[in-house]
Amino acid sequence: MKINIIGTGNVASHLMKAFDGKAKTVQINSHTLEGLDPSADVTIISVTDRAIRDVASRLPEMKGIVAHTSGSVGMDALEGEAGINNYGVFYPLQTFSKNVSLQYDKIPFFIEGESDITTTKLLNLASLISDTVNVADSSKRKAIHVASVFACNFANFLWNCADTVLKENQLPFEILRPLLIETIRKTEEISPFDAQTGPARRNDTGVIESHLQMLSNRQELATIYELLSSSIRSHYHN
Amino acid sequence: MKINIIGTGNVASHLMKAFDGKAKTVQINSHTLEGLDPSADVTIISVTDRAIRDVASRLPEMKGIVAHTSGSVGMDALEGEAGINNYGVFYPLQTFSKNVSLQYDKIPFFIEGESDITTTKLLNLASLISDTVNVADSSKRKAIHVASVFACNFANFLWNCADTVLKENQLPFEILRPLLIETIRKTEEISPFDAQTGPARRNDTGVIESHLQMLSNRQELATIYELLSSSIRSHYHN
Numbered sequence: 444m445k446i447n448i449i450g451t452g453n454v455a456s457h458l459m460k461a462f463d464g465k466a467k468t469v470q471i472n473s474h475t476l477e478g479l480d481p482s483a484d485v486t487i488i489s490v491t492d493r494a495i496r497d498v499a500s501r502l503p504e505m506k507g508i509v510a511h512t513s514g515s516v517g518m519d520a521l522e523g524e525a526g527i528n529n530y531g532v533f534y535p536l537q538t539f540s541k542n543v544s545l546q547y548d549k550i551p552f553f554i555e556g557e558s559d560i561t562t563t564k565l566l567n568l569a570s571l572i573s574d575t576v577n578v579a580d581s582s583k584r585k586a587i588h589v590a591s592v593f594a595c596n597f598a599n600f601l602w603n604c605a606d607t608v609l610k611e612n613q614l615p616f617e618i619l620r621p622l623l624i625e626t627i628r629k630t631e632e633i634s635p636f637d638a639q640t641g642p643a644r645r646n647d648t649g650v651i652e653s654h655l656q657m658l659s660n661r662q663e664l665a666t667i668y669e670l671l672s673s674s675i676r677s678h679y680h681n
Numbered sequence: 682m683k684i685n686i687i688g689t690g691n692v693a694s695h696l697m698k699a700f701d702g703k704a705k706t707v708q709i710n711s712h713t714l715e716g717l718d719p720s721a722d723v724t725i726i727s728v729t730d731r732a733i734r735d736v737a738s739r740l741p742e743m744k745g746i747v748a749h750t751s752g753s754v755g756m757d758a759l760e761g762e763a764g765i766n767n768y769g770v771f772y773p774l775q776t777f778s779k780n781v782s783l784q785y786d787k788i789p790f791f792i793e794g795e796s797d798i799t800t801t802k803l804l805n806l807a808s809l810i811s812d813t814v815n816v817a818d819s820s821k822r823k824a825i826h827v828a829s830v831f832a833c834n835f836a837n838f839l840w841n842c843a844d845t846v847l848k849e850n851q852l853p854f855e856i857l858r859p860l861l862i863e864t865i866r867k868t869e870e871i872s873p874f875d876a877q878t879g880p881a882r883r884n885d886t887g888v889i890e891s892h893l894q895m896l897s898n899r900q901e902l903a904t905i906y907e908l909l910s911s912s913i914r915s916h917y918h919n
Binding site: 453515538549588592594598600602604606608621624629631637642643644649650654675 | 691729730731753774775776777778781783787788789813815820821823824825826827828829830831832833834835836837838839840841842843844846847849850852854856857858859860861862863864865867868869870871872873874875876877878879880881882883885887888891892895896901902904905906908909912913915916
């Protein structure tokens with residue numbers, strides 16, 4: 444199995460590591476495409492969403508499958524390009540950071556192919572590195588991506604907000620860790636809807652007011668606090 | 682050691698369990714105060730924030746320490762009551778749900794006392810059940826509470842939002858679990874500020890627009906998506 448991985452960002456670099464010892468991989472600069480093997484079994488385009496079509500349009504005639512790794516770009520972004528015969532999507536649902544190592548076999552992959560044969564080949568490819576491999580069309584994959592933005596990117600940003608409040612009071616982020624771990628663990632037992640706690644869940648307007656007052660010198664945090672509190676209250680107290 | 686625990690909510694009930702076998706505890710209904718022992722070493726008032734003063738005002742002459750468990754109510758809520766001599770705060774930083782079991786020794790406690798003797802006694806009491814016991818005055822404790830609302834209550838609500846998006850697409854919340862676990866784990870290696878990923882972090886307006894379009898039939902989710910994305914963008918791209 445020979446794979447071109449086009450891209451030098453976090454996802455491309457982690458895919459290189461994930462396939463290490465499991466397939467013959469070459470990492471390719473998306474600007475020059477130098478070293479690209481047109482006879483590779485699979486070519487993975489792992490670049491920013493808006494660069495995918497451009498890279499696809501510059502490919503020579505490719506013998507194998509060409510797939511991108513984006514959660515939000517449809518499979519059709521690879522359709523109709525002169526160099527591309529078989530194409531699909533190879534989407535890993537994970538947060539990738541530079542210099543942060545990962546257990547690749549725990550990453551769910553969502554696969555789509557232009558034909559059943561392509562889908563099967565991409566599923567097999569993902570199975571080389573992951574225990575959880577699924578088929579998902581472009582619309583399902585987009586929903587998964589939106590959900591992951593809420594669940595991961597936005598949740599992380601709220602931890603950043605919490606860190607800001609703590610830092611102003613000379614407190615380390617680490618004091619929140621048992622709470623964070625329990626907050627996640629709880630959703631294994633009950634749904635996030637049932638797991639909701641806090642002043643807004645209890646409709647405790649006194650606490651909400653006093654928190655907003657504390658945040659009055661931090662308008663951005665106050666705005667987020669207010670919107671999420673009112674959203675929670677309307678979910679549970681209407 | 683004899684303890685009155687006043688309240689029948691989640692925190693009170695979990696404190697009863699936590700002290701099981703470590704102190705002689707009685708759980709007291711906050712309305713009747715029936716069974717309250719005025720000679721107990723400590724009386725813990727674990728009721729909603731706005732009920733604390735009312736309960737405090739109805740106590741008979743208490744021999745021991747009276748403490749509340751609130752993150753947001755100042756210690757002074759217990760000051761000047763006829764029945765109260767020594768008082769303080771006994772604040773566990775955790776999310777408590779009915780029927781969800783907890784590892785009590787991992788819960789950080791934040792303690793405040795009206796005198797050094799009271800503080801020491803409450804620290805010792807917390808040490809009976811927890812490995813992490815700290816002193817924090819009312820202003821620090823309030824900051825911790827605000828931070829925990831962002832980090833826990835609001836993050837959980839975002840998981841509920843993610844669950845809503847997934848459910849509409851017949852996808853289970855469980856597919857997000859490896860991502861959630863990694864998102865938290867990453868903050869052990871790098872700060873939440875450095876751990877931020879996603880379309881807003883990359884200033885990828887194309888993806889943000891396409892996500893907002895997908896959420897156009899869910900105005901509430903779209904509003905949250907828009908505010909948090911613009912907040913992230915202004916943090917990283919100004």
